[in-house]
Amino acid sequence: MSSSPVLVWFRRDLRLSDHAGLSAACGGHRPVIPVFIHDASVESLGAAPKWRLGLGLAQLSETLAQKGSRLILRKGEALDVLKALVQETGAGAVYWSRLYDPQAVKRDIEVKSALRDAGLEAKSFGGHLMFEPWTVETKTGGFYKVYTPFWKSVRNQDVPEPRPEPSRIPAPDTWPASDELAAWALGAAMRRGADVVRPFVRLGEGAAQSRLGAFIAHKVADYDSARDLPAVDGTSGLSENLALGEISPHQCWHAGARALEEGKAGAETFLKELVWREFAYHLMHHTPRILDGNWKEDWDAFAWNSDASAPKVVAWTRGRTGIQFVDAAMREMYVTGRMHNRGRMIVASYLTKHLLTHWKIGQKWFEDCLIDWDPASNAMGWQWSAGSGPDATPYFRVFNPVTQLDKFDPKRTYVSRWIAEGRKRPHDDALAYFDAIPKSWDMAPDDRYPDPIVPADEGRKVALNAYENKGF
Template sequence: MSETALILWLRRDLRLGDQPMLAAAVASGRPVVPVFILDPETEAIGAAPTWRLGLSVAAFAKALEGLGVRLVLRRGPALEVLRALVAETGAGGVWWSRLYDPASVARDTAVKAALKGDGVEARSFAGHLLHEPWEVETGTGGFYRVFTPYWKATRGLGVAAPEPAPKALRGVERWPASDRLEDWSLGAAMNRGASVVLSYQAVGEAAARAKLSAFLDGPVARYSEMRDYPGVAGTSRLSENLTYGEIGIREVWHAGLRARDEGRAGAESFLRELAWREFSYHLMHHTPQITSANWRPEWDSFPWRGDSEAAERWRRGMTGEPFVDAAMREMYVTGTMHNRARMIAGSYLTKHLLTHWKVGLDWFADCLTDWDPAANAMGWQWVAGSGPDAAPYFRVFNPAGQAEKFDKDARYRRRFVAELSKSPGPEALAFFEAVPRSWRLRPDQSYPKPVVDLAAGRAAALAAYGARNA
């Protein structure tokens, strides 16, 4: 088998270091054929993450070239493409790193069974998480439904040290044909928004590592206090890089541990947030319905509203609530949204507007360059009240109160909402360049009146909750 090629099916593991699959391939001594497949499951993701994925694929292809191998690009159903590549290269194995969302699990299970039936070695590896979702169990052998006990159970678990990046890779003598990335037009659905969002992306392994280093050299010291303030640079902003696997989670974890051991005050809180990401995957594995249905089935009877004119105002960042609108506009300008702002925007949609959380989940899935299937699902259900949250439904975030607490000087709101300033800055104006022309938004228009009175919206939400439990 040492001379039989390995096909390495890359997905959300676009890095060289801390890559268990790649390290095992190097250790095997076998020639490798790295491949990225644009299959129906991948094409189903939203406009912004598809565009951002293309940037990551391009960066990783260059990294592989530096090690003497190519990244083969193919389009089509994964099993068909892999079988064709096995026939073309004589490969004896197909390896990949695991994914955990329902669509990927179904695809990968079918691919593994079919390849094994063909007599081809089919092997999956860890690499996207610190712990596989089935490895963490309660004392009775079940899964965790609440985060705090999960965190207590996992914070002391050992995490293997990340493997170093290989200095060279062994390729095949004859490379199979490859598509051209530009022919896939992965950014087509972004339209003019791509040029606005591009400057905010930190693409590739080197950029991700530099971002981590900068965070641990400075902001981590006050992370516990400052992570909730969207107007300051208080977070790592690594979500986009972890989403596409441009940096390994084990590398990030061990860097956080070192910072904690060196006495940097906020490092423990940072590690806790990494565990929150893990918890979302833990839940998605054990309760995959979290991505598409109420995690708590008793919420199926709740009178959620569907899409509406009010929800459209929310989508366009024109609700008349500056904190909510700033959050939405940040997403269109930068591709991401501060976590505190996500909570406020989500609470406003699901509670003040009584709109089904899936309306928001689907919109974020289309617009966030750091979209993550597990984090997006758990975040929306958490804020809506239908998900894994120990707090009761009647916790309704007041956007005005939240702004007073976390954006007292209005720095964040003025940064992204042009109508709040006589001389708006470039990012506030960029919003009007990024959004669809069909919205016909202009920076010289009047700021809209609120969609709903905040007190009345909260009262309506609580009344609906009370009626459901009557």
């Protein structure tokens, strides 16, 4: 067993540095066989995240090849694939980084139990989060339901220093067979949108580290205010890379902490945003219903519109609501695969409050369209916006998308970049939207821009009246 290979099962940890499982495998001087498995969790991904995963796997494969290693690709149920690889390679151990959604937890428990019953070493490692959800507790021993106390609880906890990239990844004498990544066709559902989104992707571990370095050097000092301005490149952009583990939260945290020590005040807000991500996972672990049901269960009685084909919902999905902030943000998502955080709040509020449409419809749409899709963050963000999640009463958060635009994009720079209709010389990005969307939508830049399907003031009144009548 001391010389038998170790299978390192990659999932949402597509990096070599600060990878606890890979470091442990390489530290034992045994041959290391990196593996990625296309199982049901991959098959169920939406179009954009599945396509982005394919790009990430290609980049990881290239990075491993530069180290004299390989990424073995196999398709099937995880346990069946791992058992077959053990038979083929004589591997005596399987290492992986933990995931926290209910399906992954169930799968991993079954895999670990079966492998250990077969006499193999099966070990999971942290790394996707800084604080394991079961280690953060209130003073009474329960889990946190409000973000601010959660932040205060963890902000002074030690976050382990990131591990360096292994200097060497020992290779086996013989490599097992691997599927061809192209044969998986992970980008098939993106169709023509892939060519539009691709220039906006910052792919792989190297790009993620460069992105973090540039953010800390040039942007983090003003992050507290700049992050709310959709026309300004004031955010880190790291959600794309964190979603697939091309960079670790530990690496981001320590970079932010150093910046804060250097007097860059906005760094504290950056650290809080990293902990907001942790809080989403904390809630998903303790209350997994947040993924597919109202976190506040009294919202089960609310009469949401649940018809995704309703004309106003279709207008929302296509960026044709007549509300400029909403439409610009939706179009940004189709062209770049991401959406500014302020825009996410506005489009979510408009769908759930002004259109009184179930947050699950928006959650599902984002799941299909975002290259930075993350199960916990997406669910919590939608429920926070809808009022059914971990936040105060909805009366205090019905965003007016017009006054929000006046406040955060007063010169309409953001709107001009993403909306083509009615402009003599539309921005290239506004025109790219029409190259990204399905042809069946039958939209063109010279169309007339629509009147609001629900005016901002009117929608707020309707929402508040609906809540009052339901006793919220």
